[in-house]
Ligand SMILES: CC(C)[C@H](C(=O)O)[C@@H](O)C(=O)O
C-alpha cells in the first residue's frame with residue numbers, strides 16, 4: 001500500500017505529553033504502512049485574532065480541508081477572555097457528536113469484565129452555551145440551551161451508529177423529570193428518530209439512575225446518547241469502569257463528514273518529556289480515525305497489536321502498573337504488527 | 338425509657354411500597370423501645386390549594402412543628418401544573434442540605450469493599466430552579482441558579498458535618514471550568530468556609546473526573562459537597578457502589594434545626610402490597626433521624642440489628658437475592674435487638 005496516494009490528515013500533537021504520544025502514533029502508523037500524510041499543527045503561543053484563541057486559523061482550516069484529524073491533549077493557557085481550545089475546536093468545526101467507546105481491555109483487570117459501551121455526546125450546546133451572568137450580587141445564573149437541530153442530528157447519528165455497528169439498543173439519558181422543557185425536547189427528538197429504527201431497542205433513562213445502574217451492571221447498556229454535560233460525566237464514568245481516560249479513545253463527528261479523533265485525557269504536564277506517557281488513548285483514537293476512513297484492515301491490525309501488547313503485560317507504562325517507557329511500549333506494538 | 342415523654346415525629350409513609358416499609362420502621366422502633374410518637378401524614382388524593390400540591394398544608398406544618406420527620410417514597414401523581422411532592426417538601430421546608438451516607442454493608446458483596454462516603458447535596462436551587470422557557474420554536478433554555486446564601490449554608494453544613502463526624506476531607510465537586518460563574522460562586526463559598534476548618538483537608542474536583550475516580554477507587558473520597566444536580570447524580574452513583582438506593586439512607590437538613598430523613602428509592606408500584614419490599618433504606622434513614630435526635634444508644638442498637646441481619650444472610654428480601662418477605666426480614670431485625 002506504500003504506492004497508494006497518501007490521505008492527508010490533520011495532526012494536533014497538543015501540549016504536555018501530547019508530542020510524545022503523537023510520535024508513538026506516527027511510528028505505529030508507519031510500521032503498519034498506513035498511507036497517511038500528517039498535516040501537523042501545534043497550539044500557538046499567541047492568540048490568533050481570527051479565532052480569538054491559541055488555535056491558529058490555519059489549523060482549523062486544515063481540519064476543514066482534510067476533513068479528518070487526530071488530536072492530543074490541549075491545556076488551555078491561562079489568560080482571560082480566551083476560549084478553551086477544546087471548546088473552540090468543537091464549536092468552530094461544528095463537531096456535533098462525540099463518540100466514546102469504552103470496552104474492557106483483555107488482560108487489563110478492573111472490577112468490571114466485558115464492558116462494551118458507546119457513549120454519544122451532544123457536543124455543541126447544553127450547559128456549554130457559555131451564557132452566564134450575575135443577576136444581583138450573590139445570585140448568578142447559567143443558561144442551558146437545547147435545540148431541536150442539535151438534538152436531532154446527534155440522535156440521528158446515535159441510531160445510525162447503532163445500526164451500522166450491529167448494536168441492539170440505544171438509551172437516551174436525561175433529567176426531564178426536572179428539566180421538562182430542555183431535556184424534554186432532547187427526548188422528543190430521540191423518540192422521533194427511534195421510530196425510524198424499529199429494529200433498535202430504545203429506552204429513556206434518568207441520569208441519576210443511569211449512573212447507579214452503570215456501576216452496578218454496565219451490561220444493561222449498549223449505546224447511550226445524551227446532552228453535552230451528561231455526556232461529559234457519563235463518558236468519564238464509563239472510562240473509569242475499564243481503567244480510565246488513558247485507555248479510551250474518542251472521535252468527534254462534524255457536518256460534511258468531518259471526523260476529529262481525540263484522546264480526551266489531560267496533558268499531564270508532570271510527566272511531560274519524560275518518556276513515561278501511555279499513548280494508548282491516542283493510538284486507539286487513531287484506530288477510530290482509520291475506521292472512519294474505511295482503512296479497516298490496517299485499523300484492525302493496529303488495534304490487535306495494541307490490545308495484544310497490553311494483554312501480554314510485558315510492556316506496560318507506569319499508569320498500568322508497568323515500568324515501560326513510551327518508546328518501549330510503542331516498539332512492542334510495532335513488533336506485534 | 339418507656340417512661341420518657343415521647344418525641345413527636347412526622348411520618349410520611351408515602352406511596353407504593355411506602356406504607357409497608359414504614360410499618361417495618363414502626364415495628365423495629367417499638368421493639369427497640371424508642372420513645373417516638375408518630376404523627377402520620379399521607380399524600381392526599383386532591384391538590385391542596387394552600388400548597389399547590391398533593392401534600393396538605395397540615396402535613397408541611399407537622400414537620401415545621403415537630404422539626405423532625407421520616408419520609409417514604411412519594412410518586413408525584415401525573416397532572417399538569419402540580420409540583421413534584423419531593424421538590425415541594427424541599428422548597429417549602431427549606432431543606433437546604435441532603436446528606437446521603439454510602440457505606441459497604443458487611444456480608445453484602447458488591448464489586449467494592451469498604452466504601453464509606455458522605456455526599457452532601459445542595460437541595461434547593463441550581464438546575465432545579467424550575468425556570469425554563471422556549472426562546473423560539475426549537476430552541477429552549479433552562480436556567481441554573483447559584484446563590485451565595487445557599488452555597489454558604491451547604492458548605493458550612495458540610496464542613497461542620499466533617500468535623501463533628503471525625504471526617505478528614507471535604508471534596509467540592511463542580512464544573513467551574515465550563516460554568517465559571519455559577520459553579521465558580523459555589524467553589525468560592527466552599528473555599529471561604531474551608532479556611533475556617535484548617536484541620537479538614539479540602540480539595541476541588543471536576544465532576545467528570547470525580548465520577549471516574551469514584552468508580553476506580555472510591556477510597557479517594559470522604560465527604561463530598563456539591564450543587565443540586567451533581568449531588569443527585571453522584572449520590573446515586575455512590576449508592577450503586579454499595580448495592581443501590583434500597584440500601585442507602587438520607588437525611589434532609591433545614592433551617593431552625595429541621596431534619597427530614599428520607600428513603601430516596603422509588604415507590605416500586607409493581608411490588609407494592611405484596612410484602613416483598615426491602616425496608617432497609619427507610620430503616621437506616623430512621624437511624625439517621627434518631628442520631629439527629631441524639632438518641633444515639635437506640636440508633637446504634639437498631640443500626641447493628643439491621644447490619645447483622647443482612648450480614649447473616651438468612652433473611653434477605655428478593656432485591657438482595659433472598660426470599661424473605663418484608664415482615665420476616667423485619668421480625669429478624671427485631672429478634673436481633
Ligand atoms: C476539558 C473540558 C472542557 C472537557 C469538557 O468538559 O468537555 C473535557 O472534560 C472533555 O470531556 O473533553
Ligand SMILES: CC(C)[C@H](C(=O)O)[C@@H](O)C(=O)O
Pocket residue numbers: 177178208421423424569601
Ligand atoms: C425524583 C427526583 C425529582 C429526585 C431528584 O431529582 O432530586 C430524586 O432523584 C432524588 O434524588 O431525590
